[in-house]
Amino acid sequence: MQLNFSGLRALVTGAGKGIGRDTVKALHASGAKVVAVTRTSADLVSLAKECPGIEPVCVDLGDWEATEKALGGIGPVDLLVNNAAVALMQPFLEVTKEVFDRSFKVNLRSVLQVSQIVARDMISRGVPGSIVNVSSMVAYVTYPNLTTYSSTKGAMTMLTKAMAMELGPHKIRVNSVNPTVVLTDMGKKVSENPDYAKKFKERHPLRKFAEVEDVVNSILFLLSDSSASTSGSGILVDAGYLAS
Template sequence: MEIKFDGKRALVTGAGKGLGRAIAVKLAACGAKTVALSRTQDDLDSLKAECPAIETCLADLSDWTTARQTIQGLGHFDLLVNSAGVSRVGPFLETKEEDFDYVFNTNVKALYNVSQVVAKSMVEKKSGGAIVQLSSAASTQALKDHAVYCSTKGAVDSLTTVMALELGPHNIRTNCVNPTVTMTAMGVYAWSDPAKANPVLNRIPLGRFAEVEDVVNSVLFLLSDKASYLNGVTLPVEGGLLIG
């Protein structure tokens, strides 16, 4: 099944590393005029060297007003992938306000802000469009020491359904991809210890964690016209983890 985005303009947040970067590169390969947004210039420079067709944008999404102005200045988009995300790990009883604010400000507040700006342009221009959020299987599957992170992903899932409800009449589809542990460079580092990884792997019928391509392909499918009747979906990309 070939997916093409010729004539489409796409914005990917959190595109400097990991899944966001891989998504931006694949979108460009599929014909989309892609803008990659990151808060780290070195990451954007290396991405531009890897894929010269990608337009890059340096921005810190934690600043509500500045982020809005930056996104508005980039112009109209047909596709949006909210991939920017952070985490702070620790026991529920030891979570500090600064930890809570740091994770929620990026994973929920910034996502809300960016989506609002991009969707308003879609509505005003009557262009329709597609938005995909990078959520997580952790939105419904509790992870020890991840109380704040899990909470943000639950919020993303809920926000996605409301966006789907309100934006659907404007022919704007909003969906989520909810992967389990994914073998980005960070994922390999964080889950390389068998004592940590095996209890989770043993619950996955397919017997492996997600590869980057598993998630990227799911995102591209939901952005494409092949998924033109999918709206408000939370798509689990977790090898069957949640069925046990």
């Protein structure tokens, strides 16, 4: 997808690996100035070599105070991609307080906090903006051992709608992308059993999982003016799974 984001500043969380990393690279290639946020310093170092000029920020978004310190004065941002997430797998009867709390802090609370920081600045500057939350198809249908993760993504669906409703009058659009399994390091955890992965893939009408590029293209579309009348929506990048 050929889009031009020249003159715009974008912030991407979970930028070190997978979808976040490729989103940074795509935005950088499309002319945007990019703030790349992740908790792993080594990932930022290698990403900065691939994308000279990006602004690296190393912070654990599960820590509210550290996030406020790192991003509270980040300056003007026009485009935000809330991608940071953890997938901590446990059966329902074995879910621990630590896993539940960590999952909601990173997967949901950080979306609220970072979006507040960015949206307040957009409003103070009187400029339009676009926010994309990276969710999952498990916001709508879950699988064994994903009780906590899918709960965070289900909550993200309503958070996305609430943000869209309240920020819309300020010309700030908020949407989500909801992929099926994407074979990043995180996605491979879900499909590490070959027999299960084969059967799971066959339940997708297109008989495949999503490629990272598929998700990134949907993110870029929602960030761009090509989706100027789209807000409060979610794009399913699920190879048809929820249609079957």
